[in-house]
Amino acid sequence: MNRYLKLVNFEMGRFIKIYLILIAITAVVQIIGVIVKAKTYMAKADQKIYEEMMSKSDFLDEFGTMSMMDVAQSLWLMAPIALCVVTLIIYIFLIWYRDWFGKNTFIYRLLMLPTNRLNVYLAKATAIFLMVLGLVSIQMLFLPLENLLLMRLVPDDFQTNVGVFEIVHNHRELAILYPQSFIEFVLHYGAGFMAVFILFTAIMFERSFRWKGILLAVLYGGLSIIVFVLPFIFMMVTEHPLLYPLELLGLEVLFGIMITAAAIWVGHYLLMKKIRV
Template sequence: MNKILTLYDIEFKRVKKAYFSILGLLILSNIVLIINMLHNVAEEIGKILNVKGTISLLRHSEAYNIIESGTRVFDTYSITYLIMNLAIIWCLYYAFYIWYRDFYGKTKSIYTLFMLPYNRFNIYLSKLITTISLIYGVIITQYLLWIIQMFIIKGFTQISASSFIDIINYNSLNTSLLLDVSIYPVEFIIAYLLTPIILVILIFTAIMIHKSLNRFGGILGIAYVIITGLIFGYTYSYDFMYSDEKLIFLLGFYSIVTLVSITISYILINKKMHI
C-alpha cells in the first residue's frame, strides 16, 4: 500500500498545478455567476418597485417570489453544472494523458517505473487513484459551492433548502438540456460516485489493450469501451419500477465490468504490455 501511495504522490505532484488551476476556474465561475444572479434579481425588483436596483432589495418580499419562481436559480445551477462536467471531462482526458505522457514523453519515465522491483499493477492502481481523486475533488468542490450559494441566497430571501432542490428537480423535468441535472439520491450515487470509477477503469483497460496488442490493440480497446457503453446506456434507460431496483441492477453491472476490466488490465500490464 505504501508503494501505491508513493506512486500516487509522484503522479499528483505532476498534475497539481494544472488541476488547481481548473479548480480555481471552477470557483471563480461560480462566484461570478452567483453575483450576476443576485444583481439581476435586484435589478428586476428595482424595475417592479420603480427604484434603483441595489443589493438591499434582495431582502424585499419580491426577491423571495423571483427566486421561488425558479428560473434564475435553475439557470445558474445549469451553467455551474455544465462547468463542473467540463472539469470532469478534463480529468477523463488526463486519464489518457497520464499514460501516453509516459509512453511517448522524452523522459520515458515509464521505463523506470516498469523496471522497479514490484508488481507493475501498482503503477496502474496509483494512476487510477490519482485520476479518480481528481474527479471527486471537482465534484466535492462544486457541491460545496452550491451549498454556500444556497446559504447566501437563503440569507437574503429565507427560502428553504428543500425549495432549492424542488426548483432544480422540477425544472429538470421540463428542460430540453441533454444533461440530466436533477438532484435525486440514486441518480447522484450512480452519476457521481460510481460512474467516474467505471469510466476511468474502462479508459485504462482500453489503453492496456492498445499497448499490449500490436496491430489491433487500438481497435479492440475502442470496441471494448463502446460495447460496454452501449450495454450501460441500455440498462440505464430501462424503465425500472423503483429507483432502488435501478441502483441494485447497475451495481451488479458495474461490479461485473470492474472485475472483468481489472482482470484484463492486471494480466496485460504484467504479462503482455510492451513499451
C-alpha cells in the first residue's frame, strides 16, 4: 500500500504544473466572463433607460434581470471546463505513452520497481480520478465567488441572486459534473472510472502487440461498450420493457462492475506477461 501511495503521489507530481495552469486559466477566463457579461448587461440598461428613455420596469420586463445563470450558460464558463475535460482525456493516453517515448524511456525503470506492476496501473488510474475530482471541487468553489463578483457589479434592482444548487440544477452539463444524489454520483463517476480502465487496457493491448494491438484494442473497447449497453439493446429489440427502472439500473451497475474488473484483470495480465518495454 505504501508503494502504491508513493506511485500515486509521483504521478500527481508529474502533472502538477499543467494542473495549476488549467486552474489558473479556468479562474481567469470565468472571472473575465463575469465582468464582460455584467458590463454588457449594464451598458444595454444605460442605453435603453438613459438614451432611449425606457423606464426601468419596462426594461426589466423586456430583458429580465441579470444572474449567474447568464454566465453559466455562456462559453465564458463552459469553455474552460471543456478545456480541462479535453486535457484530462489526452492525459489518459499521455500518462502511459510519455513513459515509452520520453527522453529516457522511463517505462524501463517504472516497470522494474520492486512492486507489483498492478500498483503502477492502479496508481495512474487513481491519479486521473483525483485530478478529475480536484478540478470539479475547485469549480464548485469558483461558482459562489463568481456569483458574489457579479452581484457587486450589477445594482440590486437589476440582479437576481441564485444559489449554486439552482445554477447546477438548471444547467445540463453542470448537472452531470455535480450529481444531486450519492447514487447519481456513483453512476456518473463510476462510468467515467470504468471508461478510464477500458482505455488503459486498450493501451496495454497496443503496447503488447503493436500494430495488431491497435485492432485488438478497438475490438476490446467496442466489446466492452456493447456489453455495457446490452440491456438497452435487448429492450430495443424486444420492444417490451421487460425490466423495471430499478432492475435495469441494478443490471447496469452489475455490468459496469464486471467490465471494470475485467479491464483491470486483463490490463494486469498484459502488463505482467505480454508488455514489451
